[in-house]
Amino acid sequence: MTMSTALLTDHYELTMLQAALRSGAAHRRAVFEVFARHLPGGRRYGVVAGTGRVLDELERFRFGDEELTFLREHRVVDEATLAFLADYRFAGNICGYQEGDLYFPASPILVVEGTFAEAVLLETLILSILNHDCAIASAASRMTNAAGERPLIEMGSRRTHEDAAVAAARAAYIAGFASTSNLMAGHRYGIPTAGTAAHAFTLLHDSERAAFEAQIASFGAATTLLVDTYDVAEAVRTAVELAGPALGAVRIDSGDLAAAAQEVRRQLDALGATGTRILVTSDLDEYAIAALAAAPVDGYGVGTSLVTGSGVPTAALVYKLVARETASGELEAVAKRSVGKPSRGGRKEAYRLLDDSGHVETELITTGGLVPEGGVPLLHDLVRDGKVIGRESLAEARERHRSAVATLPLEALHLGRGYAAIPTEFA
Amino acid sequence: MTMSTALLTDHYELTMLQAALRSGAAHRRAVFEVFARHLPGGRRYGVVAGTGRVLDELERFRFGDEELTFLREHRVVDEATLAFLADYRFAGNICGYQEGDLYFPASPILVVEGTFAEAVLLETLILSILNHDCAIASAASRMTNAAGERPLIEMGSRRTHEDAAVAAARAAYIAGFASTSNLMAGHRYGIPTAGTAAHAFTLLHDSERAAFEAQIASFGAATTLLVDTYDVAEAVRTAVELAGPALGAVRIDSGDLAAAAQEVRRQLDALGATGTRILVTSDLDEYAIAALAAAPVDGYGVGTSLVTGSGVPTAALVYKLVARETASGELEAVAKRSVGKPSRGGRKEAYRLLDDSGHVETELITTGGLVPEGGVPLLHDLVRDGKVIGRESLAEARERHRSAVATLPLEALHLGRGYAAIPTEFA
Numbered sequence: 001m002t003m004s005t006a007l008l009t010d011h012y013e014l015t016m017l018q019a020a021l022r023s024g025a026a027h028r029r030a031v032f033e034v035f036a037r038h039l040p041g042g043r044r045y046g047v048v049a050g051t052g053r054v055l056d057e058l059e060r061f062r063f064g065d066e067e068l069t070f071l072r073e074h075r076v077v078d079e080a081t082l083a084f085l086a087d088y089r090f091a092g093n094i095c096g097y098q099e100g101d102l103y104f105p106a107s108p109i110l111v112v113e114g115t116f117a118e119a120v121l122l123e124t125l126i127l128s129i130l131n132h133d134c135a136i137a138s139a140a141s142r143m144t145n146a147a148g149e150r151p152l153i154e155m156g157s158r159r160t161h162e163d164a165a166v167a168a169a170r171a172a173y174i175a176g177f178a179s180t181s182n183l184m185a186g187h188r189y190g191i192p193t194a195g196t197a198a199h200a201f202t203l204l205h206d207s208e209r210a211a212f213e214a215q216i217a218s219f220g221a222a223t224t225l226l227v228d229t230y231d232v233a234e235a236v237r238t239a240v241e242l243a244g245p246a247l248g249a250v251r252i253d254s255g256d257l258a259a260a261a262q263e264v265r266r267q268l269d270a271l272g273a274t275g276t277r278i279l280v281t282s283d284l285d286e287y288a289i290a291a292l293a294a295a296p297v298d299g300y301g302v303g304t305s306l307v308t309g310s311g312v313p314t315a316a317l318v319y320k321l322v323a324r325e326t327a328s329g330e331l332e333a334v335a336k337r338s339v340g341k342p343s344r345g346g347r348k349e350a351y352r353l354l355d356d357s358g359h360v361e362t363e364l365i366t367t368g369g370l371v372p373e374g375g376v377p378l379l380h381d382l383v384r385d386g387k388v389i390g391r392e393s394l395a396e397a398r399e400r401h402r403s404a405v406a407t408l409p410l411e412a413l414h415l416g417r418g419y420a421a422i423p424t425e426f427a
Numbered sequence: 428m429t430m431s432t433a434l435l436t437d438h439y440e441l442t443m444l445q446a447a448l449r450s451g452a453a454h455r456r457a458v459f460e461v462f463a464r465h466l467p468g469g470r471r472y473g474v475v476a477g478t479g480r481v482l483d484e485l486e487r488f489r490f491g492d493e494e495l496t497f498l499r500e501h502r503v504v505d506e507a508t509l510a511f512l513a514d515y516r517f518a519g520n521i522c523g524y525q526e527g528d529l530y531f532p533a534s535p536i537l538v539v540e541g542t543f544a545e546a547v548l549l550e551t552l553i554l555s556i557l558n559h560d561c562a563i564a565s566a567a568s569r570m571t572n573a574a575g576e577r578p579l580i581e582m583g584s585r586r587t588h589e590d591a592a593v594a595a596a597r598a599a600y601i602a603g604f605a606s607t608s609n610l611m612a613g614h615r616y617g618i619p620t621a622g623t624a625a626h627a628f629t630l631l632h633d634s635e636r637a638a639f640e641a642q643i644a645s646f647g648a649a650t651t652l653l654v655d656t657y658d659v660a661e662a663v664r665t666a667v668e669l670a671g672p673a674l675g676a677v678r679i680d681s682g683d684l685a686a687a688a689q690e691v692r693r694q695l696d697a698l699g700a701t702g703t704r705i706l707v708t709s710d711l712d713e714y715a716i717a718a719l720a721a722a723p724v725d726g727y728g729v730g731t732s733l734v735t736g737s738g739v740p741t742a743a744l745v746y747k748l749v750a751r752e753t754a755s756g757e758l759e760a761v762a763k764r765s766v767g768k769p770s771r772g773g774r775k776e777a778y779r780l781l782d783d784s785g786h787v788e789t790e791l792i793t794t795g796g797l798v799p800e801g802g803v804p805l806l807h808d809l810v811r812d813g814k815v816i817g818r819e820s821l822a823e824a825r826e827r828h829r830s831a832v833a834t835l836p837l838e839a840l841h842l843g844r845g846y847a848a849i850p851t852e853f854a
Contacts (some may be wrong), residue, residue: 005589008611015646016624016628076620090682123627184434200550334631338626
């Protein structure tokens with residue numbers, strides 16, 4: 001099995017390459033832009049995530065013997081194209097919005113410049129990464145807003161493709177989740193991991209008491225005990241009896257979580273376990289989290305709704321040719337005219353305009369080098385002449401996201417469906 | 428970077444292992460079962476997919492130096508547990524429904540038997556694979572039903588995580604899709620790949636005519652030309668002028684597809700291109716495909732809705748301990764009593780009962796060795812004593828799916844929301 005990312009690509013990228021190599025147009029300079037025509041699901045803002053993964057996978061986008069043999073044997077492209085692919089290294093420039101930043105309709109979140117040949121090949125991989133990761137981060141941000149200061153654990157790995165799970169944990173962490181259940185995300189990205197026990201652990205033992213004893217013997221009283229396998233009140237009583245008031249936390253994974261949390265809090269306090277935290281899980285999404293704001297809950301575990309983007313599993317980002325070199329060597333804006341799919345041609349810059357209080361007012365997209373006074377430039381160099389120069393840590397992206405959300409008007413945090421929080425304007 | 432799948436696992440599987448090793452319960456025999464409590468989205472049936480991927484990834488589920496070092500450095504588990512993991516090989520048995528087969532609520536689509544220690548570790552990976560692949564295959568099956576004899580191309584790679592895309596193409600193929608745009612799916616699984624050109628290819632050239640000429644020069648008249656970059660009627664005229672009546676196909680990717688297809692068919696026929704096929708793409712799902720049944724369409728390309736499960740991106744499958752060895756050495760049925768999350772304990776067998784005309788009537792789940800007369804056994808051996816014995820080709824799974832759908836009552840193919848097509852009964 002290969003570690004090359006080159007075949008994570010749609011067949012037609014290669015057939016376009018072949019035809020363009022033959023017509024000569026393949027070597028024309030081209031600008032492709034990643035943007036969303038709208039924010040699906042009535043969301044108020046999008047969250048950029050995945051850019052760092054794009055940079056990682058770009059460096060592994062190589063057609064080696066294994067890939068070339070497949071393409072030859074299946075007659076995907078001709079020998080001239082295979083020769084081009086064998087030498088392929090992206091040698092152009094990429095700039096983009098930084099991870100954790102916000103985006104709005106038409107925000108050019110990634111701009112890829114190179115020859116048509118080198119830039120068109122990256123379409124599928126770039127869109128796969130950004131459509132997935134931005135969708136997850138955008139949902140995650142709503143959840144962290146709803147949770148306020150309470151920590152969120154990402155635990156949706158089992159509800160999505162095994163590798164998507166790792167990327168989802170990363171996107172959630174950028175958008176403010178505290179930790180993940182996914183060990184690979186801990187290994188690959190250094191995200192804190194968390195977890196203690198499932199119902200199976202209790203069922204395995206001859207009694208709930210025996211299971212709790214085993215867990216406490218191994219992990220100490222500070223562990224989190226799962227209390228809803230049989231009867232919650234009895235489990236809480238047993239838990240505090242065995243662990244003492246130093247019991248770290250209890251987890252409730254079923255039923256009316258608000259009512260159960262109230263009940264368990266009263267019981268814990270009555271038993272003297274006033275410092276024992278209450279964690280809740282069970283099909284939580286941003287709405288359920290918000291509904292628990294007044295309940296005595298100390299942390300949330302979110303699974304399905306996080307990894308499926310809470311109703312919006314893909315971000316509707318497209319990768320469009322916006323400019324290309326003409327036969328006479330000039331860079332010319334281009335855009336298709338397909339019904340109902342608006343595109344704006346031209347190489348763009350993007351700025352965010354803030355009001356005096358520091359709140360965002362406008363997403364301004366410019367062409368032709370216009371620089372608005374006081375506008376915060378949103379495009380940053382990521383790849384220069386094929387060399388990755390825009391790497392940063394997840395901690396930076398996470399901090400950027402926290403700061404960016406603080407610039408949103410308050411109504412942008414409303415969970416209901418609506419329009420983008422600020423207008424996108426073109427100058 | 429590792430190719431081991433061992434860290435595609437939730438943290439708590441390992442902490443449960445540690446505590447159970449310490450209590451001694453880790454070595455008890457255990458039976459875990461994968462099933463869905465319901466079919467989300469009001470679906471009438473589910474489609475099994477991903478089992479073959481489970482077998483592949485099971486063989487790579489090994490804790491090597493890299494994985495153990497991570498677990499040690501991050502103090503996920505203690506040294507005794509690390510020593511257990513270093514030697515870990517699943518040595519138990521797995522049986523399951525075969526790929527392409529149908530499933531209904533409570534169908535035990537995978538049954539994992541071993542010690543608790545060896546079986547609990549596989550929970551996350553098995554659920555990730557099956558929840559994703561079954562969701563995609565279940566959506567894909569509705570689309571192939573809606574398309575009838577017309578071929579479907581899977582082209583959703585750009586709308587989902589880059590590795591999920593490969594699995595999605597595989598699941599769609601099992602459920603009857605004819606081909607995929609994803610080259611890795613062609614390489615890894617031998618699925619036919621397809622694709623010709625995007626709008627960018629037309630925009631790259633100085634005119635649509637120049638683009639069409641380039642494509643025909645490279646791929647011949649039998650290629651598929653994309654005709655909606657500017658004006659469809661003009662593009663069709665140019666296409667037939669350049670390729671002649673032997674033009675393979677035209678693709679329409681925007682607008683009212685039914686009306687556009689009618690128009691283009693008339694135009695093609697008038698131009699003598701009566702054999703030129705019409706392919707349509709653009710946010711198609713099973714409903715849109717069904718609505719195009721009367722339109723002169725020769726094939727469909729499906730992207731977003733396929734890879735996102737058409738509203739149901741995850742299959743709601745769970746992995747539950749249903750039996751475990753007691754202290755006295757007997758295998759005992761177990762089930763949690765959590766509110767609103769029904770589970771049935773006990774090691775099960777499953778049979779499908781058909782009526783005289785060969786249509787399915789009942790999904791019968793039995794315990795205790797009861798074998799119903801004439802029932803078709805649904806569980807097949809996949810892994811025996813840790814050795815994979817249940818591999819089969821995608822062609823077999825695809826054929827099984829075709830046959831299985833033919834046994835469904837007609838109303839099960841209705842696209843509206845409803846209940847499972849047949850009842851699940853327990854004996």
